[in-house]
Amino acid sequence: MSDTRMSITTRDLKLWYGKFQALKGIDLDIKSGMITSLIGPSGCGKTTLLRCFNRINERYGNVTTTGEIKLLGKNIYDPDVSLIELRKAIGMVFQRPNPLPISIYENVVFGLLIHSENKPSRRDLDDAVEKALTEVGLWKDLKDRLNDRAIGLQLEQQQKLCIARLLPLKPQIILMDEPCSALDVEGTRAIEELMWSLAGRYTILIVTHNMAQARRASSECIFMLLGELIEHSRTEDLFLTPRESRTAEYIEGRYG
């Protein structure tokens, strides 16, 4: 059962917001080190599903979840699971870039500071900042203004920074919730390129509204409809030879 090639597995995952059932029994296996995209019309539950994996949807009090979610072989609803450690291992990128209202430098080291018992040395922090910003391609542009407020950056840079701040924690999985929906064409391209450069080392799960993006920027693709998982296969298979008629109709743009 605990297949090491699988980063995320769910069995019969159901979720209710109050009385409304948003997920109706999802069985899912997401492979390690790959980019998997989640597509489907608005309200199909793809963001809800994504937000299950770091248990951030528990912020709203009226959520009930049943079934099993295993991340890296560990059931995240086990009583001995620490939310803090879980969220350290699972990074999340949001729809609107949400850098914290502190400096660029502080954004990148925020994770390190909150997760270390003793304050890390200045040199360790400096190294982490340079490494993370280099990895997302921001170091050259920002290295002289690390103390500027992160909110003043362009949206594309903000979103890259939001990815960069995950990296010092060495997450195994990165969840992305429509990370490009606030960006223009150039910004979208930059983020997609960044995703490809991160793939392999990180398992990336991306929710997107944009079918073309799913096609460009993922190896596997999942199609969801009304809280159910309809189809999960390699991206080119799903778009070229969908098994389900509902998938085919969605891809053709009959609804959505």
Added chain:
Amino acid sequence: MISSRSKLSLYGEKAIEWLIRICGVSAIIFVFAIFFFLFREGAPILREPGFNLWRFLTSTEWYPTSMSNVRYGTFALIAGTLSVTGVAMLIAVPFGLGAAVFVSEFCTGKLRESLKVIIELLAAIPSIVWGFIGLTVMNPLIQTVFHVQVGLNVLNAALLLALMSIPVMVSIGEDALKAVPDSYREGALALGATRWQVIYRILLPAAKNGLLAAVLLGVGRAVGETMAVLMATGHAVNVPHSIFDSVRTLTATIAAELGEASQGSPHYRVLFLIGILLFTLTFIVNLVADLVVRGINRK
């Protein structure tokens, strides 16, 4: 047809625009009018022979009705106001901001709504009723708990002022925290921050301007409060050496003595000068706060 109608609505638009403009400008007019009025009544004393502004500010001797030797020293009154306000803020700021954080970040649903209503109810208690509480509840309580002779003192008044200024701090502080975008909380939580880390590292810095405004409104409330402190301080002209000393505040002095001072007399004018002093005090507090906020923002 079309043109006549749009003309009418254009005039309507203009009229409303002017009305709103007047509303906006009226605040400035009122502030200046108040200042002018205070000055007209108080300033003539400055030209009076025998009146010394330096002594007015630094002398502790307040004998405005003495037959032989009238002395108008307000230092003890200033010290009274500052000590009571200061101690009140020491109590009110942690409680008020703590309550604001609790209501905004930890409470949900019914508890939150009922807490807000009750805290706002606290603001609705008339200050004279607070004075009663100071006289009849706090006074014996302080006497027995701290074994002091007099329960009407700095501590008593400061406790009342703290309770009176907490509601405004809570509601303004809560608004400030609620105004911090939820995406910051979510971003920090998703990185594995605890609730306390989110509050301490993200929310408080992000809401600092609003929280400072909350504290200042509380200070303003405390400096300006009259009736409750008149009843709870003991009303003794005295520079306090501990929180168990009785004092008298600037506001209470005006309230207690203005009725007896004949209009236009030096005593009357000095009381107005105290009014100007109070005005200046709150003005300085606001100005400093403004500069602090600007300083923080630039950084």
